[in-house]
Amino acid sequence: MDLSKKIVLPGEEIDINGFKQGNGLYFEDGKYYSYQLGLIQVYNNFVNVIPLSGKYFPSKNDKVIAKVIEIAPSFWVLDINSPYPAFLHVNDTPWKPASGELGKILNVGDTVYAKINEITESRQIWLSIKEPGLRKIEGGHIITVQPSKVSRIIGKGGSMVNMIKESTGVKIQLGQNGVVWLDGEPEKVLEVIKILKFIEEESTASGLTDAVRSRLEKSR
């Protein structure tokens, strides 16, 4: 039986067919059931249920785009579009501000591209920007998409997002949490926003890359 691309309802039984139990499933009385409304995906011998929509659920080493919502004496509190706030300690940044002067580096409303460094047992999320590529984001525009659709927007090996970047000349940075940073000409940015919304809506369709390519060519 082809498990992939089947949409399941919460509580629907899933025959995992010799594969291992992945995310979004639970085990009861010898059977597997789905936790959420989502799409079945088989990956590396694991069966996962990818939710059709919902908040971002953080996992370690994800790269996210985060917004500063509060400043504490030695760390910042950030919103990562998840049920829990995230924290960024000064020691996990390349900067060394004097104590109590964190606001001079990152103020409320500022945006950073960060990595999820650690998730404690009590679901405290600690971020880090001490890695090449991670930084404070300046300029450009921010939009949000469904976090579960981010991998579809990236495409296999980045094929989809690279195609959009090349065709429109817009700089795109995707956070796993569904926050997307765009920088370029306003008309082109608008074009990219429309294409991202199109991918989001049609994410279950097959031949999506071709559909996006033809849209990109038409708009040129």
Place this chain on the structure above:
Amino acid sequence: MSKGSDEIVYGLKRDYLEKISSKGTRIDGRSPTEYRPIVITPNYVLRAEGSADVKLGKTRVLVGVKIEPGEPFPDTPNQGVLTTNAELIPMASPTFEAGPPNEDSIELARVVDRSIRESKMIDLEKLVITPGEKVWIVYVDIHVLDYDGNLIDASQFGAVAALLNTTVPGSRYGLEDFSLPVNHVPVITTFVKIGKQLFVDPSLEEEEVSSARLSIATDENGNIVAMQKGLSGSFTQEEVYNAIDKSIEIGKDIRKRLFGR
């Protein structure tokens, strides 16, 4: 936490919108005086005396009208009574809280009320049953179902659409049914200022980054019937005059398109 994380705006979103606004460009590609698609369904609630469902882009508002006999105010014994109420329910936005009305819902109700009252849209003098004792009381209830900016315009269009299709339920009280007597059709137009540019019908993103807001209601004769200024920013005299001219123009178009008047 003083402000919820949803209420804090991405700083670079603000910069970006201000940057592109200098060329008169909007984030969704509209022109500065262009409304989002408006869909109005009158008589949406069959059991109400009048109602309308308004979709303005992704903003959605349901307006219901209820009419009951009651006592007039002592200073206006020969007039019916108009009461407007707005409810911002938590379902519509993560930033709306349940509980007693807050500043925003009171402002929304009052601005909609003012445009209807001051335009003399409803002929309140025809809503008298026994002078000084019994008159018809018109309740306009605004329910915001989905919030994506510009609640004032969506609610006002909904209230007008609902009142234009309202029947006074006389037969329920041993009198005769009649259509609500309407004299004028006021239309409100809301502008926001981003950078140095004015834009009509702000989306949620635009509302979040705007410095000032101006709502102007006009009637079919081009009279200004109500105004409301919001937020802490300011307008120049020239901007206000321009906004008034545009609101009369847009009002004419919307009155024709939506209400056929």
